[in-house]
Amino acid sequence: MKKVLKRVMSALLCATMLAGAMSLCACEKKADAETLVWYMPADANQPGKDAVVEEINKITQEKIGVNIDLRFIDESSYNQRLEMMLASGEEMDLCFIGYLYTLQNAIRKEALTDITEYVKNLEVYDTIDEDIWKSCTYEGKLYAVPNIQIMSMGTAAVFRKDMVDKYGLDLDSVNSYNDLIPFFEKIRDNEPDLIPERAGACFAGEFDKTRTYDVFYDLVRYNPENDKVEVSAEMPGGYNRAVLCHEFYQKGFVRKDAATVTDDTADLNAGRYVQTNDASKPGDAEERTRMTGHEYVSKEVVPGIMSYNTATATMLGVPLQSKNPEKAVEFINLLHTDKDLYNLVVFGVEGVNYKKISDERVERIENSGYDMKAKGWKFGNQFNQYLTPELPDGIWEKTKEINDNAERSEILGFFLDDSMITTEISQCTKVRQEYSKRISAGVEDPAEYYDEYLDKLKKAGVYTIRDEVQRQIDEFKKNNN
Amino acid sequence: MKEVIKQRKVSTKSKGTLGNRKWQLYGMMAIPLLFVIVFSYIPMFGIIIGFKDYKYSRGILGSEWVGLKNFEFMVKSNDFWNITRNTILLNLLFIVVGVISAVVVALIFYELKSRIATKVYQTIFITPHFLSWVVVAYMVYALLSPEYGTINKILGAFGISQINWYSEPKWWPLILTITNTWKIVGMDSVIYYAALMGIDSTLYEAAEVDGAGKLKIVKNIILPCLVPLIAILTILKIGNIFRADFGLFYQVTRDSGALYSVTDVIDTYLYRTLTVTGDMSLSTSVGFLQSIVGMVLVLITNYITRKINPDNALF
Amino acid sequence: MTDEKTLLYSGYQVIPSNFSLEAYKYVFKNPTTIIDAYKVTFAFSVIGTALSVLLMAMLAYPLTKKELKGRNFVSFLLFFTMLFSGGLVPSYILITRYLHLGDTIWVYILPSMISVWYTFMMRTFFNDLPKEIFESALVDGAGEFRIFFRMVIPLSKPVIAAVALFIFLGKWNDWFTSLLYINDPKLVSLQYLLQKIMNDIKLLSENSGNMSIQKDTSSIPTESVRMAMAIVVAGPALLVFPFFQKYFVKGLTIGSVKG
Structure with missing residues (x-):
């Protein structure tokens, strides 16, 4: 018994060493200039994905001459994974930027490629409202393309x-x-x-x-009526x-x-x-x-x-390590303008992953191995998306109308640099979280604790945050007028 | 056999030379040390991230040095003393209570002569270790929930007014200690139990023949055998005294704001900051701070231990 | 194991009042994912534990030799890694870019091979072994490797079993490795499947202030399904315990050694 164990052990040991050695010298898979690696937050377990990607490639090969390697990362892991991949320079040409990994963060880390020149020559530039472009332009440069969906919620x-x-x-x-x-x-x-x-x-x-x-960290807000930054809790x-x-x-x-x-x-x-x-x-x-x-x-x-907040909630960006940013942007353009491609990514292959009921309506086939949960708003132009049974007719027209008529924030294009106020933000966030549940649960009478809440916020430096945001907004307005 | 035992007891540490065997021993350590160097020491240069304004475009080495700026958000914070106090005091409490209960539990196992009983009890004690903090948090909630909680129901049955556990900080050092001990005691006691198994039963029997009482045996024979292990494990735990178990402090307290005054610790504070700012350099610098404090404490403890008995020291 | 309605309306109870297996049916509705995860988790837990224990023992044993030069230095070197680490980014770069361990089963095994904590624990045990037996073996001309495999390991079964159990459980509960390094859904660990649900919930509550995204809670499994998952994930680990326990309870005393 002992001998057997010993042999198994030594065999295992050898295997480990071998694997280690092999992986060390394994030829690095050279990034193929013709393949764009695209990371999206979605359920990673999708056995039918390869078949869909094959279909995607037929379209992209014909139109822009590249293949797409679509990879999914579970939504809840996306932030950490993307952070690592951006930091390590792992092979990647396109990634989702937005509520899971903010544009502000990506820009602060200098993780994205400046794509201004590429975007401006493409059709997608004209399909997006100029106010939206304005709100995601940082120091005159574009780093990611916003998806088209509802922009005013x-x-x-x-x-x-x-x-x-x-x-x-x-x-x-x-x-x-x-x-x-x-x-x-x-x-x-x-x-x-x-x-x-x-x-x-x-x-x-x-x-x-x-x-x-316009709210910052759920602590302060910008009030355009008096051009002042106010502490939300004090209002x-x-x-x-x-x-x-x-x-x-x-x-x-x-x-x-x-x-x-x-x-x-x-x-x-x-x-x-x-x-x-x-x-x-x-x-x-x-x-x-x-x-x-x-x-x-x-x-x-x-x-x-x-x-x-709404303009940058869902975007596609081109990471710095991309070897082919121009093609990557062309692909984003295609996602925005090619309805077939777009719906292919959202729903998969017709007849395999979904059935068409009418021209604009589809029904998903359960357990078909590919399911983006109809989250077309994660990329491209949602107004091209087929309707699933629960969506009312004319929803995209209505949404477009809302977008066109939506009231615009008075400080579109303003980016907050919070590096000077990190301490205050973490202190105030603690206070806010300490009280937000007490407030919403309503068990206690606010007359008893609300002053204490405001007092703690003040001690935690909420006014410092307010004044800093105000200073930056003033500066922004001065430079933009 | 008796010879061997005798020899063991009277043996003095022979300081002979190892000769050729030295290389055999170095050879034996080589592969494991290679792993340590590759997976722990090579990435260690990343500590410098904590002192830099890390930009991905410039890489770790190319990013700008910013000195201690990344530490400021925590050290300058009003909450710094509060979270430091909570982290250290609660961890100390966990260590002391943890060691005592683990040793006691191990002794009870050791004394239980019936094998089946030992197995049953061990299994009961060790089960908590298998449960994730999330599950433990649910169980604690089942007991403490203000509306349906078992404890409040019992209190109610006795006519005692119910306690709103999740908004009364004063109970939480106790609740956290009990929960933590309950979760770790079984596994910790396994280690001590394994050490007890190594004690020579003849020594023990001899003492029994001499008419020594149970307590005396424990005091004179069993505890001295456990001391080296207790020392090592405690020194190691002290190294992590500035780190808090995130699952315990976040899940079990249900991140209840009303409890922050006693339950907010360094790791939960960091977590909260990261969720709003998403700045990775902060976690590296806090990790570094935790390491430095742990290092200093361990060096001190180790020095003291060495003074008392060099055999029990870590290095 | 309570049915969902009971959970919703009367909260958690120590003794379930309404027994139902519905949640388990749901968990196993799509069994390939769970079965794959079982296979992977079992494989890396077993291989990883065996290798770890062996290598850690090989590291711990020489450290008990007081005559060995550099022994304290090595101990300190090991201890240092317990406290200081370069953080995730450099490790990630090393593991994925240079060692290419991403998306392989080895990423669960190799980086976490040596646990300093357990190495020290073993060292303490090995220290207590009677040195004289080894010395008599040396007189017989046995090398250190022979002594190690023939005497040290058999004599230290209780501690080896204890450490193996710890390592095994640690591996069994590993989800973070999957989160960081695994893309291939066939290679994720069992615990990750459970943790993913918890992370999804956390993600939803974190974003609750952000009205600019659509929150879809329907993909979050019900509480009873989550509980069932917890049982399915933790259950088998519970079963291995008696296997290790055999070794503690046997309790090897010096008397059983015969050179």
């Missing part, structure tokens, strides 16, 4: 339709959360299995008198919201354990909340319906603006 309250109908809520006449109190009372008294509202999914004030601001809305949350808690509209529940996706997915918030956009209620299996209706409560 406000906040919507979504309601379970069966409850709205049952208790006769007239959504058109609702103009503040106070108007919902009678409705919530009925739910509380008659629907023991449901919760009227998801904790914190409310705010004070009247719907038509609110707006979306009347902050305190009033805390009061409202407390009132709703006392009335039994929110769950009692909201202060300690860290993850309520199960309740959310089961449709237990009669009202919750979503980003407002065409199809928001339908989206919620798909997720929960209960029909929802929506009402916009805060209109959105087109700002740095």
Whole structure:
């Protein structure tokens, strides 16, 4: 027995050494100039991907003469992986930049190639609103191409339709959360299995008198009316919201354990909340319906603006290590303009991964081995995307209209450099997190703790942040006028 | 056999020369040391990232030196003393309570003569080690949840007013210590148990024949055998006293803001900063700071241990 | 093992009131992923543990020789790596760009081969072995390698079993390696599958302030599925314990040694 063990051990040892040696001298796979490596955040386990990539290559070979090597990284790993790949200079020609790995971060690390010249000569440059280009231009240079999707998202309250109908809520006449109190009372008294509202999914004030601001780290916001940067928590809305949350808690509209529940996706997915918030956009209620299996209706409560946040939320960038940035940009251009290619990436191969129902409508085939979860907004031009069953007709036209008419942020093109205020940001973030749940859960009376909250924010240096942001915005405005 | 034992006890450390065998021993260490050098020492130059404004375009070496700027966000912070205090005090508490309970548990196993009972108990104690902090956090929540929690239900049954555990910091040093000990005690005790197995049972039996009581045996025979191990493990743990177990402090506390005054530690603070700024250099510099503190503490502890008994020192 | 409704409406209970296997059916609905992960995790855990223990013992044994020059220096060298590390980026560059271990099973095994902690633990045990037996073997002309394999290892079974158990569990619970180095879905570890769910949830809650993305919670499995995953992932590791336990309980005493 011992001998056998010993032999196995030594065999293993030899194998290790060999593997080590082999991998050391393994010929480095030379980056093929004709192949672009493209990293996207999506479920990495997609056995049908190779077949789809083959089809993609047929198109790209013909149009721009390159092959695409599409690689998926699980969304929750994307930030760390991309950071490593950018830092190490690993072979990569295209990557998703946006809410998972911000443009600001990528630029600060000097991780991306300046693609201004390439982009300006291509069709894609004309298809995107110039205000959007403005908001992702840093020091006159473009580092990533924004995807076309909804560019102005406000906040919507979504309601379970069966409850709205049952208790006769007239959504058109609702103009503040106070108007919902009678409705919530009925739910509380008659629907023991449901919760009227998801904790914190409310705010004070009247719907038509609110707006979306440019917010920095959820701490300060820029108010264009007086051209001042303000501490969000100090504004009347902050305190009033805390009061409202407390009132709703006392009335039994929110769950009692909201202060300690860290993850309520199960309740959310089961449709237990009669009202919750979503980003407002065409199809928001339908989206919620798909997720929960209960029909929802929506009402916009805060209109959105087109700002740095929305313009840079989803983009494709060309990392510094790309050996062929020009072709990479051409491929981005193709994703924006070639409808067949775009839908191929979103849905896979027709007949294998999806069925066409009509010209514009498709239905996915379950477990076909390729599924981007219809997240066409992650790249290219979403307005070219086929409609899945839950999306209403004309959704892209409506979205386009919203984009065209959206109110623009007054400081489009402003990039905050936060390197001077990192200490204050981490201190204030701690304070904010310490209180944000207490506020939204509403267990305590804000009269008792709100001053303490503001006091702690001040001690943590929120005014330093405010003044620094103000200084940078002033400078930005001076240089741009 | 008895000869051997006797020899062992009376043996003095012979300081002979190794001669040829020296090279055999060096040879034996060569492969493992190669791994250490390749995977630990080669990447170590990356420590300089902590002192640089790391730009990917310029590489690690080419980036600009910024001195101690990357440390400022933490050291200059108002919270610095609070998180340092929490990290060190709680870790000290964990070490002390952990060692004592692990030794006691190991002794209990050792004393249990029935093999089946030993197996059953060991399995019960070791199971927690297999659970991730996420699962442990759920279990703690099942006990402490304000609405449905078992403990509050029991308190209620006795007519004691319920406690809102997740908003009362004063209980948390205790809760964290219990949770941490519960999770690690089984595995730690396995080590001590293995050491106890190595104790010569004849010594033990001889003492029993001489009529020594249980306590006396433990004190005079068993504990001295465990001391070297306790010393080494404690020194090693002290090296990490400035590092906190992220899972414990983040998951189990449910990141409850009301508890920050006692549960916010260096690692959770860093995590929070990284999620808003995404600046990697910060984590490298904090890691370096943690290492320096650990290093100093270990050198001191090791020096003291060496003074008392050089055999028990780490180096 | 409670059904989802019970979980939602009455929270967690120490004793489940409503038993259901629904969640397990869901977990195994698409079994290839889990089976692949099982195979990979089992392979690298076993190979990695065997190699690690052997190499660490080979490192620890010479360190017990007081006459050996440079012994303290090597100890310090090892200890130093426990505290100081260059961080993720240089390791990542080394492992993927120079050693090309990315997307191979070796990335689970080689970089974490030597755990200094357990090496020191072994050293302490080896120190306690009676040196005289070795000396008598030396008189017989045995080399150090022979002594090591024939005497040190057999005599140290309890500690080797203990260390092996620790390493095995460490490997079994490894998810971060998958996150950083593995692209091929066939090579991810079991624990990563579980961790991914937790990370997804964290990602959603982190972005909750950011209204500029669409949040899709429907891909997050229900709580009972998560629990079932936790059991499926941790379960087999629990089963290996008795295998190692055999060695502790046997307790090898000096008496059983016969040169």
